[in-house]
Amino acid sequence: MTNATATNAIAATATKWPAIPALGNLDAYITAVNRMPMLTPEEEQRYAQQLREHNDVDAAGRLVMSHLRVVVAVSRQYMGYGLPQGDLIQEGNVGLMKAVKRFDPDQGVRLVSYALHWIKAEMHEYILKNWRMVKVATTKAQRKLFFNLRSLKQELKSTHAMTDGEIYRATLSEQEIDQVAKQLNVKREEVIEMETRMSGGDVMLDPTPSDEDSSYIAPIAYLSDNASEPTQVIETRERNYMATDGIQMALDALDDRSRRIVSERWLNVNDDGSGGMTLHELADEYGVSAERIRQIEVAAMKKMKKSMSAAAA
Template sequence: MSAYAVTPYSNTYQQLLSVPTFGDLEAYARAVNSVPMLTPEQEYELSMAYRANPNDLLAAHTLVISHLRVVVAQARKYAGYGLPQGDLIQEGSIGLMKAVKRFDPTRGVRLVSFAMHWIKAEMHEYIIKNWRMVKIATTKAQRKLFFNLRSMKTGDHLSQDEIHNMAKVLNVKPEEVVEMDQRLSGRDIAIDGGMDDDDEAMHMAPIAYLADETQEPTHVLARHQEDTRQTDGLQNALAQLDKRSREIVQSRWLQDDDDKGPTLHDLAAKFGISAERVRQIESAAMKKMKAFLTLEYAR
């Protein structure tokens, strides 16, 4: 038996299968939160085992189950879009499974940081496809506008300067900013459930959630992105590098999801060196971070 084939994860997996995600979300949330977190050593061993043998389903299941709490927490942060939490959890879980399949533990980054991109991507796709108010958000630029417009507004109404600034920053037309703002704040469609007398339908209508400014999804998402990226291990590893090496690693690997990082040639021009030298510095920095994290995990 493999060293990571521990009974608690196997038992919890069976328990989760018996919990109806759409029937009792609170019971599901309690179940996933009861799963013990993996230590860095366990995560590394499981991830290496799965990379070596893609048929090692126990390793994959354990990695997924131990991170389902992250999916549930992220789904709650999108309550402001008025969509079923069960659906969001399901989509986020698909993203988590994709992340586990692609995760490379040798890069020195924890799975939770790597998986967040895939979890959010699946949830974003679901929100875009299913929130009837915002069918306009079909391109990457429009999606970025959709998820950032409210956090960029400084008041109830957009000024002309704000409209043109947002259009420039988000790479869309000014009229698209105006239209999206109208769609997000308008009341001329069935945002309150329409004529449906079904209490459950009324409860799940967007109006039931959007009034709560304290849970505005884009603000919460931005804070969570920052928290997950600033993990202690990663920050300590980056601190071992010189300023140039650290800047290269951060610009190449730690950019925001929607931002395209600089190329080797971009960095070569910035530092006045060759692209090959940038690659060598990056490679040496990653090896140094990996060695540092390996020592940290061994303690």
């Protein structure tokens, strides 16, 4: 029986058991499933046999419906993860349907004992996928430590003797780390690593700022590496080329007099602006007026600009 088949079985059975509302809020759903009659061991055995031997969809629906209250009870154990109880119940119901599908009545155990594993497994998977954007537990051992550590922290919080004005610490002390490691039979380094993962929070790189905080700067603004941004890389490469090979190529395109005038006026200048030759000094050297030197300089600069633009294209 597939999950879809089991879901259809629930819907079909609900028409026979009108206590389950077709639509409603979560409180109405919980109230309704808690009113569902529990099956006797004989009834559970009979329905399980019918499902296994005859693939009786109605029998599957009755097994599922009578155990929906168990899913609700289990979901309350995981309310501290900040996830909607309705979603936890939904995932737990999937686990319940998987358990009903695989249940063997000849094993001598009640369905509720068998189904608890599947219900919790589905809820665990949902919590680990949705509690954080970054996975806090990826291996089976880490998942076990994740849930056990959170439970033990709650116990330590309730038993911690706090003096007046003392605030309970969100992180564990060295003594508490050793205590947890010994109780869970893991290395203290593993406890510290999982505690660090659980204590950290998720930060959106580019969240939408609220109207009250218009001065907010998203992390994406100061975490991005502009040096590796493609357009910046291309611009930097072109700028470096123009400052070296590009200028030299443009100078080579000039005649000797124009090249020397440009070099003396713009390239042989110190950082403080000193050095190089003035228009009058160059005019005296070539025996022309300063205005003529300026005209040659302007023409040479235009020719260089044209050469460099052609090279960049």
